[in-house]
Amino acid sequence: xxxxxxxxxxxxxxxxxxxxxxxxxxxxxxxxxxxxxxxxxxxxxxxxxxxxxxxxxxxxxxxxxxxxxxxxxxxxxxxxxxxxxxxxxxxxxxxxxxx
Amino acid sequence: xxxxxxxxxxxxxxxxxxxxxxxxxxxxxxxxxxxxxxxxxxxxxxxxxxxxxxxxxxxxxxxxxxxxxxxxxxxxxxxxxxxxxxxxxxxxxxxxxxxxxxxxxxxxxxxxxxxxxxxxxxxxxxxxxxxxxxxxxxxxxxxxxxxxxxxxxxxxxxxxxxxxxxxxxxxxxxxxxxxxxxxxxxxxxxxxxxxxxxxxxxxxxxxxxxxxxxxxxxxxxxxxxxxxxxxxxxxxxxxxxxxxxxxxxxxxx
Numbered sequence: 001x002x003x004x005x006x007x008x009x010x011x012x013x014x015x016x017x018x019x020x021x022x023x024x025x026x027x028x029x030x031x032x033x034x035x036x037x038x039x040x041x042x043x044x045x046x047x048x049x050x051x052x053x054x055x056x057x058x059x060x061x062x063x064x065x066x067x068x069x070x071x072x073x074x075x076x077x078x079x080x081x082x083x084x085x086x087x088x089x090x091x092x093x094x095x096x097x098x099x
Numbered sequence: 100x101x102x103x104x105x106x107x108x109x110x111x112x113x114x115x116x117x118x119x120x121x122x123x124x125x126x127x128x129x130x131x132x133x134x135x136x137x138x139x140x141x142x143x144x145x146x147x148x149x150x151x152x153x154x155x156x157x158x159x160x161x162x163x164x165x166x167x168x169x170x171x172x173x174x175x176x177x178x179x180x181x182x183x184x185x186x187x188x189x190x191x192x193x194x195x196x197x198x199x200x201x202x203x204x205x206x207x208x209x210x211x212x213x214x215x216x217x218x219x220x221x222x223x224x225x226x227x228x229x230x231x232x233x234x235x236x237x238x239x240x241x242x243x244x245x246x247x248x249x250x251x252x253x254x255x256x257x258x259x260x261x262x263x264x265x266x267x268x269x270x271x272x273x274x275x276x277x278x279x280x281x282x283x284x285x286x287x288x289x290x291x292x293x294x295x296x297x298x299x300x301x302x303x304x305x306x307x308x309x310x311x312x313x314x315x316x317x318x319x320x321x322x323x324x325x326x327x328x329x330x331x332x333x334x335x336x337x338x339x340x341x342x343x344x345x346x347x348x349x350x351x352x
Contacts, residue, residue, distance in 0.1 A: 008249035
């Protein structure tokens, strides 16, 4: 297992480096293997063939996945609402049980 | 000293001839594959091609034929993965191909692992992995899964777009030590928090340690949502999983 672990560690480290400039869903034939939509997807010449990746390696592709990359503050607020809502719901449930 | 023509499998000979350039790697792989049985070369070839169905069939066939599990693992699966690693390093293949080969390896290890387990080689812990509801990204999760399996964890991969109920059902069915959740969008990240709250409501939260990861996730978000750990990449995921498994084992006594 140690040999497998070492081998995979090297491969994953290389994957992390490659992924900075090449989308990890882009295969060796430049086809897109993603199940989701992305702005870089292009239609192939042959109908029914897999989508082609139009990313040219000149920019960070990851922004194409994110519909609103500046949404961290909204996400933080949403997480807070989820927790507060759950806490209130459990408190109400406990009150009902004791009543 | 072995030569290329000593390797019986034509595909393996072509792979070495076409893709290996470093003399020491060429020599090592020729020596390796010239020594191993043709059936093991076939398994390696199927793994290199990412043919998980074929690796499954050939591994079972080899075991049924009396081949030792360790021989299949070393001379078939690991040997094949070695070629995959070289091709990936040399940019002959990329992440999708590597993950296909990792799936093929898993297909073979499915038969090997129970045999290793019977001989005392137990998994470190069981990990449940999934991408949260509304999110179809899975590369990071798949790389983490690959690393965890390679490091001795048993991993149940639920896939993508996993709802709270599906996570809860899976925890009850598989009884993992660790739940790993992935999200690649800021819009789906809150579903990690929702899932954690759902686990609390279902009274299973204390049964698992939760680790989260994905491009938009940070330590701060992980703390906000009540996760036990945050993995910034696939490499740190393994050390995090080991540490969480140890914590849970310590709690359980």
